[in-house]
Amino acid sequence: MAARHAREAVRAAAGAPRCHRCDEPHGRAPWALYCVRxxxxxxxxRRAERRKQVQRGREEAALKxxxxxxxSEPVGLSSGPARTYCSxxxxxxxxxxxxxxxxxxxPVPCRRCGKPVVLKFRDGVCRSCQKVQRTAARRVTLQRRVRKAHGDAGCFHCSVxxxxxxxxxxxxxxSRGGLSTVANMRVVCVLCNASKKDQxxxxWSPLHMATR
Ligand SMILES: [Zn+2]
Ligand SMILES: [Zn+2]
Ligand SMILES: [Zn+2]
Ligand SMILES: [Zn+2]
Structure with missing residues (x-):
């Protein structure tokens, strides 16, 4: 009670409530801050400030x-701030x-050469590595067949x-009319093969054997 009396006394002393901006008595409800004008x-x-902010935002967005x-063209102003593409x-x-x-x-790296490839099959190697592996496998199979037919004692010529x-x-x-048949084929070492060539x-005699 005492506090309210004190406030009213202060208000009476201050006279009519005044505008916080132009300091004229505003003649409005006591809690109003400003006169009508x-x-x-x-x-x-405040509205102008808000409009300016929106415009700034739009311009920034247009430069994205x-x-x-x-x-990397800027997206431009034509469709507002949410725009992502120039056209x-x-x-x-x-x-x-x-x-x-x-x-x-x-793409994943090939398990053999590491080159990134899109794999169609699950064995994890690229197409060219598949080819290499298939050739190697065929070579091994052929050598096995030739060995089975003619014995397994190392190089046919020098026995290494x-x-x-x-x-x-x-x-x-x-080149001399030989055939690619097991009967005409032998498993030999690289040296013998290189020195015999098409003789x-x-x-031909395996010369390298003497120096070994
Ligand atoms: Zn005022
Ligand atoms: Zn674009
Ligand atoms: Zn590969
Ligand atoms: Zn040999």
């Missing part, structure tokens, strides 16, 4: 680079890229042991 002016300046693939073409291009990314599997496998030599070279057996 000042209240309108304050509102208007376009998100289109391989495009309809860029928007469509981006959609196209995304769609492709969804349907196209990620071939723990890692050798190469196939044609007794009658292909027949009675034209």
């Amino acid at each position: 000042c209240a309108e002016e304050v509102d208007e300046s 680079p376009c998100r289109g693939p391989k495009c 309809e073409a860029c928007r469509r291009a981006t959609e196209h890229v995304r769609k492709r990314a969804r349907t196209k599997p990620e 042991p071939l723990p890692e496998g050798g190469v196939i030599d044609h007794l009658i070279p292909i 027949l057996m009675d034209e």
